Amino acid sequence: MSLLFKNLRVHQVFGANTDVGKTLLTTALVRASSYVAEEVYYLKPVSTGPLEAADDEYVKRFAGPHAAKVHGKCLFRFAEPVSPHLAARLSAGVGKQNEVPTDNHFINSVANHVRNCAKSSSGLQHLYIETAGGVHSPTLSGTTQLEAYRPLFLPTILIGDSRLGGISATISSYESLALRGYIVDAILLFRDGYYRNSEYLRSYFADKKVHVADIDAPPEKHIDPETNLYLTDDYYQKIVPPSQDGEVFNLIAHLDDCHHRRLEELESMPRRTLDTIWWPFVQHSHFTAEKDVTVIDSASSDVFSTYNGRTPSSSTADSLLEHQFDGSASWWTQALGHAHPSLALAAARAAGRYGHVMFPQAIHLPALKLAERLIHTGPGRGWASRAFFSDDGSTGMEVAIKMALRAFAVRSSGGLETRTKHRELGVLGLKGSYHGDTIGAMDACEEGVYTSEWHEAKGFWFEPPIVSIRKGRTVITLPQSIAADMHAEDPSLEAESFAWAYDVEKRLDTPLAETYRSFITRSLRRLNNQFKYTIAALVLEPIVMGAGGMLFVDPLFQRILVDVVRSIPDPHPREGTSGWSGIPVIFDEVFVGFYRLGVQSTIPLLGVCPDISVHAKVLTGGLLPLSVTLASESIFRAFYSDKKVDALLHGHSYTAYPVGCEVANETLEIIDGLRSSDSWREARLRWVDSSQETVDDSQAGNNTPWSFWDREFVNILSNLDAVKEVMSLGTVLSIKIADAGSGYQSHSAQNILAGVKQAIDHGMDSQMPGGAPFGINYRTLGDVAYFMLSLNTPPGITRVVEQRILDTLSSSN
Structure with a gap:
């Protein structure tokens, strides 16, 4: 990941095209740096x-009078003059072809060289990394x-194209860099x-x-080598004079200034944050020191680069950026x-085409494609007919609650005109x-730590049975009410097994299923008689x-709960409200x-x-x-009439935001490709019981439970x-700490796993981008610590993270 040092100013040099003078101009920078820096690389x-x-031979040849300060190197050299x-x-x-260096090996080699340069001297140093060809070569x-x-997220110098068509090539290259977040400090x-x-x-x-x-262009290449x-x-000598004036030296000063300003910005961010920011889910009285603020300089793949320049032990040879695996996704x-x-x-693409546009009575292609995809081949396949867009999960849930309550009110009251007790x-x-932090979403949950003074819990909540793994065994823990x-x-x-716990259809005829059914039916009967x-x-x-x-509810309980509530007789059947x-x-x-x-949706797991x-x-x-x-x-039909007031009068300024819809379509396309990847197939196989024959998720209705986390690792943890x-299921790993004072207000998970956050050299870190020691940024929920992967986290990185978690918890035994 990203590297940043106090006394080593690093710039990578990209070209807008091939043959734009990238090496000639980089040589000028190297030569000028040799006048002002202690060492130049x-x-x-x-x-x-x-x-x-x-x-690299050319740069050393024309390094100038201070060539002894200049150190050139090539990491991968090939004789063939091709791409x-x-x-x-x-x-x-x-x-x-498997012997071709991977991207990870390549980047780790570059990163290791940068670190070695930083260690070689405590004085001011400059390093230039020259890429090959154009930005997309x-x-x-x-x-x-x-x-x-x-x-690596290194600050960049873009060598522009001075030839015919070079304006377009330079601007296009700059936009390609900017689109990927690169810091472009200069165009030369x-x-x-x-x-x-120019x-x-x-x-x-x-x-x-x-x-x-x-800078003035060089003379035409002379046919005579000595000339x-x-x-x-x-x-x-003319463009980099010993007098140290001119455009090249001005540029060197600008690049040094950019480096120092970036350091100053990172250094100042914690104090500015504590003075201005109100964090969610944070008791600020516990976090008043600047060291408590995690400054994220950049992020790539599954890793944050966080500023650690305030660490007392850090030296000029240490990178001021620390790597942290984003363990909460x-x-x-x-x-x-x-x-x-x-x-x-x-x-x-969508921002350039649309920006944001009004949505009521209108349509744009990203929204239409996303809605059709979700309904016809996505989680709505076979049952949904309409898609309503909103801003986030909490507002989406408020929409859902409005839909459901209106549909119930229409049917139970015999019509919209006679809805008199809808507020009950x-x-x-x-x-x-938990369904979000907006007031309506909170009203759909029991009172608890997330609710507010204005919250009014409007419902009844069953305590559910929970599935977990203890000492290598899959266990279903019943609440006392059901156990009784x-x-x-x-x-x-x-x-019987982990897979059996999620085979709901097989479990529907078990005695436990009948216990669930009887318990839910009796409870609902009591509610009907006495609930307000x-x-x-x-x-x-x-x-x-x-x-x-991170409560893994017994899917059988949820399935039977759905079955029971759907069996409630309809007191006011009306035409047009069936379904x-x-x-x-x-x-x-x-x-x-x-x-x-x-799984794409939980529907196949529950079977409903x-x-x-x-x-x-x-x-x-x-x-x-x-x-x-x-x-x-x-x-949808519950809102359908000839009166405007009967419509779903709910909306957001950014409803069906085209940029979001386009990104969603792209995301789902990428996920479709991942589903058939070797890493997914191999992960599934590790969770297959001997009695199972297939783990092909492309089959409709597949309910095979599996995880990207290794099954043996999970058993060892347990x-x-x-x-x-x-x-564990899919990307999720949940660890409940053995703690007498359990619950959300417990600090046990935070305390026992605190060491995971520390960036240490684990000996397997070549799997990580940049190859450096890393920590794990994770979240806790009282006595529960959870870790989450991306859908494309490389298995090698997952194994490293597993080992870090295991080592930390083992040391506390």
Whole structure:
């Protein structure tokens, strides 16, 4: 990941095209730096062609009077004068393409060289890393340079094109860099008296505050080598004079200033944050010191780069940026890693085409394509007919609740005109549920730590049975109310297997199913007689209740709960309101949807469809907020009449935000490709029981539970003394700490896993981008610590994270 040092100023040099003078101009920078820096380093990561024509040799040849200070190096050298990806393949030979260096190996090699340069001296140093060709020229693996170098996040100098067509090439290259978040500190190009590209570019980039510098072009290459050598050296003496004046030295001063300003900005951010920011879910009295503020400088893939310059032990040779694995998937949103280039391009594409446009009575292609996809092939397949767009999961849930309560009111009252007690409607749900922090969403949960003074809990919530893994065994823990029905002294029942616990259809005829059914039926009968609210909707977080403590609810209980409420007789059957029975059922899939749990939707696991479902978070790959509420046709018809007041009068300024819709479409396309990847297939296989024959998720109705976390790792965790129980599905790993004072207000999980956050050298860190020691940024819910992966986290990185977690918990035993 990103590297930043106090006394080593690093810039990578990209070219707007091939043959734009990248090496000549970088040589001028190196030569000028040798006058003002204690040491100067030049790195050409990849060189192709004969040694005598190599760029690193050229730089050393014309380094000038202070050449002793200049240190040049090439990491990967190939004899064939072709593109790096072809040169690497030719060098590997036929049938040995697996020997071509991977992007991770390539970037780690560059990062290690940068660190070695930082260690060599405590004085001011400059390092220039010259890339090959243009910004999108391929690296050794075939990945374009912009993508391959991005984890390093080094400040950039763009060498512009001074030739005919160079204005367009330079601007396009700059926008490609900017689109991927690169910091472009300067654009440098030759001065040409005929095309005068630099004049235009200086004016064009003035508003963008990008420094544009131009330098006299070198003389034409002379046919005589000795004459050419003399002319070239004379050229460098003119543009980099010993007097240290002129455009090149001005540019050196600008680059140094950019470096120092970045350091000052990072240094000042903690204090400014404490003076201005109100964090969510944080008691500020506990975090008053500047060291308590995590300053995230950049993020790439699954990793943050955080500023640690205030660490007393840090020296000038240590990077001021620390690597932290994003162990909470940034509050469950990340699905494809940070700064995914395809999602950034999708956002730019829609922003450039639409910006934002009004949505009522209008349509744009991104929204239409997304709605059709979600309804016909997504989580709404087979039951939903309408998609309603909103801003985030909480507002999406408020939409869902409005839909359900109106549908119930229309049917139970015999018509819209006679709805007189609609404010006495309530919901049915589960204890520990959470649907967001807007007032309406909070009203659909029992009173708890997340609710506010204005909150009014409007419903009844069952305490659910929970599935977990203890000492390697899959256990279903019953609440006391249900255990009493079974006259069970021990509320914990051992499941036949992990897969069996999620085979709801097989379990429907078991004695436990009958116990659940009887308990729910009796409870609802009592509610009907004495509860002040009329239950008008069932609201569920299917399979996992996230904010409530990563509670993995027994799917059999939720399935039977749906079956029972749908069996409630309809007292006022009306024509046109068929399609649902009993009360409407809402699935809050904001957290669990789109393969967060290894399946596109929880519907196949439960074996039953909702009437309304809500989707967000993974929907846009973690890039933008967007929510979609899906509804059946019968729910939609409850709002259908000739009166405006009967419509769903709910909306948001950014309804169906085109940028969000386009990013969502791109996200779902990428996920479709991941589903058939080797890493997914291998992860599934590790969770297959011997009795199972297939783990092909492409089969409709597949309910095979699996996880990206290794099954043996989960079992080992569950046997640790410090751990009460563990659970994992898809990307989610939940660890409940053995703690007498359990609950949300406990600090046990935070305390026992505190060491995971520390950046240490684990010995396996070559798997991590940049190859440096790393910590794990994670969140806790009282006595529960949870960790989350992206859908494309490389298995090698997952194994490293597993080992870090295991080592930390083992040391506490």
